[in-house]
Amino acid sequence: xxxxxxxxxxxxxxxxxxxxxxxxxxxxxxxxxxxxxxxxxxxxxxxxxxxxxxxxxxxxxxxxxxxxxxxxxxxxxxxxxxxxxxxxxxxxxxxxxxxxxxxxxxxxxxxxxxxxxxxxxxxxxxxxxxxxxxxxxxxxxxxxxxxxxxxxxxxxxxxxxxxxxxxxxxxxxxxxxxxxxxxxxxxxxxxxxxxxxxxxxxxxxxxxxxxxxxxxxxxxxxxxxxxxxxxxxxxxxxxxxxxxxxxxxxxxxxxxxxxxxxxxxxxxxxxxxxxxxxxxxxxxxxxxxxxxxxxxxxxxxxxxxxxxxxxxxxxxxxxxxxxxxxxxx
Numbered sequence: 001x002x003x004x005x006x007x008x009x010x011x012x013x014x015x016x017x018x019x020x021x022x023x024x025x026x027x028x029x030x031x032x033x034x035x036x037x038x039x040x041x042x043x044x045x046x047x048x049x050x051x052x053x054x055x056x057x058x059x060x061x062x063x064x065x066x067x068x069x070x071x072x073x074x075x076x077x078x079x080x081x082x083x084x085x086x087x088x089x090x091x092x093x094x095x096x097x098x099x100x101x102x103x104x105x106x107x108x109x110x111x112x113x114x115x116x117x118x119x120x121x122x123x124x125x126x127x128x129x130x131x132x133x134x135x136x137x138x139x140x141x142x143x144x145x146x147x148x149x150x151x152x153x154x155x156x157x158x159x160x161x162x163x164x165x166x167x168x169x170x171x172x173x174x175x176x177x178x179x180x181x182x183x184x185x186x187x188x189x190x191x192x193x194x195x196x197x198x199x200x201x202x203x204x205x206x207x208x209x210x211x212x213x214x215x216x217x218x219x220x221x222x223x224x225x226x227x228x229x230x231x232x233x234x235x236x237x238x239x240x241x242x243x244x245x246x247x248x249x250x251x252x253x254x255x256x257x258x259x260x261x262x263x264x265x266x267x268x269x270x271x272x273x274x275x276x277x278x279x280x281x282x283x284x285x286x287x288x289x290x291x292x293x294x295x296x297x298x299x300x301x302x303x304x305x306x307x308x309x310x311x312x313x314x315x316x317x318x319x320x321x322x323x324x325x326x327x328x329x
Contacts, residue, residue, distance in 0.1 A: 002247060002248035003296075004246060004249070004250070004251070004295050005296045006279070006295065006297050007054055007251070007252045007300070009052070009053075009260075009300050010259075010261075010268070010300060010302075011300065012300060012301035012327060015328060017265060019328075021269060022323075022324040022327055022328075024269055027273070027275075028322065029276055029283070031322040031323055031324050032284055033280060033284055033297065033310055034297075034308055034323075034325075034327070035320050035322045035323055035326070036314050036320050037309060040307070040308055040326065042305075043307070045304045050147035050148070050160070050204075051148045051204075052148060053305040054305070055148050058236060059205075061213070061219065061220075062212060062219065062222065062236050063212040063213035064205070064207030064208070064211040065205035065207060065232075066082045066205040066207040067082065067209060067210060067211040068236055069129070069205065069235045069236060070082060070135055071235075072237070073129045073133070073235050075127060080125070080209050081137065081140075081142050081207070081208050082135050082207060083141070083204060083206045084133060084203065084232055085126070085203045086134070087107060087200075088102055088200050088201060089102075089105055089197060089198060089199055090199055090200045091196070096156040097156070098154060098157060102132060104196075105198065107132060111131075111186045111189075111190065112198075113131075115181060115184070115198055118184070119181075119201070122176055122177060122180070123136050124138060129232075131231075132231050133231045133232045138166075138206075140169075141206065142206065142208075143165050144162050144164040144165075144166050145162060147162070148204045150257070150261065153261055154261070174200060174201065178199055181197075181198060181199055219238075220248075221242075221248065222241060222251070223242060223249065223251040223252070225253045228257055244282075245279055245292075246286030283295055288312060288315060290312060294311045295311070299327070306326060308326060
């Protein structure tokens with residue numbers, strides 16, 4: 001029988017919105033899974049964390065992220081220290097800079113290739129993954145603590161810039177690339193099409209070559225549901241892993257991320273409603289039918305995460321009211 005872990009980034013809405021959102025969410029299967037549990041643990045993310053809780057979970061599951069994502073793209077450097085790189089748009093908001101949501105950048109491969117080739121000579125080594133995900137080698141930057149783009153999203157960028165002994169070297173490189181891309185024909189054409197210019201890059205997830213999980217026992221199967229997943233996240237999936245309720249292993253459901261990142265809680269409700277039909281109801285049926293022995297749900301927010309475990313036996317706790325109160329952090 002299967003043991004399934006489901007990771008739901010941004011399933012925990014902000015505390016001030018959670019009661020109203022819960023009242024408007026019609027999700028009886030999710031309510032059952034959250035209420036009739038055998039384990040409930042709530043965790044608060046540390047103030048020093050520069051990645052989101054679901055990203056930290058992925059790093060524990062898959063090993064150092066840059067190495068694991070490179071492996072997912074079929075890249076296997078034998079040496080060096082590497083970072084994940086994203087071409088991005090940085091915009092001015094009142095009196096500070098903000099990193100825009102890369103999901104709205106709509107950067108195609110042709111434009112990305114032009115910008116990649118322009119930038120390549122400025123890096124020790126720059127490797128192509130796809131239009132939105134590149135990799136840079138920086139052997140002397142092991143001590144640089146860089147935040148994930150989603151962690152930095154929407155906040156004063158000064159608070160999220162990389163910190164460490166080589167932070168100034170990063171800033172210098174970033175300034176060089178910004179000047180290189182400024183008013184480039186690619187960006188002029190994008191602006192004429194109503195798209196934001198690609199005016200900077202963001203790097204994070206630093207790791208030494210070969211530091212992905214899998215050197216010993218093979219990690220458990222990990223699937224990533226398609227649709228809202230950025231390419232770096234999709235690259236972490238185990239090849240041929242099934243994306244279906246009740247499969248053995250773990251699955252990340254990223255459908256809530258775009259709505260939560262944009263503070264669009266109406267869209268968040270719609271995405272949760274769809275998850276109820278496509279995932280929560282089938283997961284509940286798999287538990288009741290016995291094809292799944294145990295289900296662990298990891299529900300996250302920016303501030304922390306809740307771990308809830310249930311089983312067919314736990315579902316028999318009829319004295320527990322079925323509600324969504326565990327959607328609050």
